[in-house]
Amino acid sequence: MGSLDPNSDHSSQFKPLDPEEFRKQGHQMVDFIADYYQKIEKYPVLTQVEPGYLRTRLPESAPYGPEPIETILKDIENDIVPGMTHWLSPNFFAFFPATVSTAAFLGEMLCTCFNSVGFNWLASPAATELEMVVMDWLANLLKLPKTFMFSGSGGGVIQNTTSESLLVTLIAARDHVLDRIGTDNMCKLVVYGSDQTHSTFTKACKIAGICPPNIRSIPATIDTGFSLSPALLRKVVGADVAAGLVPLYLCATVGTTSTTAVDPLTALADVANEYGIWVHVDAAYGGSACICPEFRHYLNGIERVNSLSLSPHKWLLSYLDCSCLWVKNPSRLVKALGTNPEYLRSKLSGSDSVVDYKDWQVGTGRRFKSLRLWLVLRSYGVTNLQSHIRSDVRMAKMFEGLVKSDPRFEIMAPSRFALVCFRLNPYLGSGSCYTETLNRKLLEWINSTGRVYMTHTVVCGVYMLRFAVGATLTEERHVFAAWKLIQAGADALLNDI
Ligand SMILES: *Cc1c(COP(=O)(O)O)cnc(C)c1O
Secondary structure, three states, X not given: OHHHOOOOOHHHOOOOOOHHHHHHHHHHHHHHHHHHHHHHHHOOOOOOOOOOOOOOOOOOOOOOOOOOHHHHHHHXXXXXXXXXXXXXXXXXXXXXXXXXXXXXXXXXXXXXXXXXXXXXXXXXXXXXXXHHHHHHXXXXXXXXXXXXOOOOOOEEEEEOOHHHHHHHHHHHHHHHHHHHHOHHHHHHEEEEEEOOOOOHHHHHHHHOOOOHHHEEEEOOOHHHOOOOOHHHHHHHHXXXXXXXXXXXXXXXXXXXXXXXXXXXXXXXXXHHHHHOOEEEEEOOOHHHHHHOOOOHHHHOOHHHOOEEEEOHHHHOOOOOOOEEEEEOOHHHHHHHHOOOOHHHOOOOOOOOOOOOHHHHOOOOOOOOOHHHHHHHHHHHHHHHHHHHHHHHHHHHHHHHHHHHHOOOEEEOOOOOOOEEEEEEOOOOOOOHHHHXXXXXXXHHHHHHOOOOEOEEEEEOOEEEEEEEOOOOOOOHHHHHHHHHHHHHHHHHHHHHO
């Protein structure tokens, strides 16, 4: 019988992973990736394709038979790459950079290699324990108090993004208060942020069931440098308490998304602690700078808050996605999010001797992401990570100097990290509507060249351009070239008028 003869019908056995085949294809893929990084500057940084461009280029359905990797790679080059906005381009100055490194890439390969689904300790003790070690290492680097570390009374966990860090802490805070006041009072819970708090906070609040009218967005003003005023917070909280509502949670930001404003943690914690409000610090971008002693003061007062999140995928070379969350009181997280179904139970689950990270996050399965951070921390060491931050800050200062040297432009917000907010304003005193139109046109002109990608924001009604330095491959010459391009755009626009 054919089916009993091991040589008769190879094709009937599906082999999705063959180590030797993997070695061959892996070499090709690594070559492709290294080539991409090498020639990335040649692509337009902001893609020029139109919506729906890809559907017309690809077949209607998946192939019936297998296709070789060479063919697939060719299609990636011809069809996929042209539709990419190149976040790793040295000419990418939009949003905040998403920084990367060889070390993190190798860590990611390992993470993928093991494909561990480490929901609890036993599901891969190394995955849980390395994450605990790395979170303590990073906490040490940031000089966080022991109360946030496993070596103290707290602990850290890697979430996917800030949104989840906000969501899980919000739910922990919520359940803790509902335990006291009863679930009937859900609609009395009030949460606070400034109008500069990241928009994902509102989303997290809605997911957590906070009544939308109870989400306070306190206006930041230009005199506080776009940070949240503790006096205003006190007024708003006081009014809520007087109205019989229950203050629950404050999201303070170290490095806001629009302008990198820093909320004053100590003074805000004074107010919050008085009312028993859970304080979370969102330091998604700015937090990474705090590994340098000269920036650490932005976290002053951190000992007074309940939780802190920071996304190394933004500014600590780590690839998406990696949001580090530290909490002072892990038991509140576990109480709110813990599950203990029979099919996941082992003799150690639920015991105090192990951490089951599934109880610290939204999902059950989780990747072995700490490998990435571990490789970054070990491969570069603290000194190189600090000089990475400093070099970005230096380039931003340089850009700020260039803007200041041209009287047609003005700086719009204090630049603390590696973001410069500015605008073209050649005829001081002309209407703000005119200035806004001018800057919108300038941005469109710059981005349509494909040579630089920048974005904008509106703060307190004022439209401004954002120049975020820090893409991993950016060097001084790219910053200079970008500035020349911006000036050329201004020349073209102003000559046109
Ligand atoms: C970028 C950013 C976020 C969103 O962060 P992710 O971790 O990338 O989801 C949240 N808050 C601030 C202040 C940010 O700058």
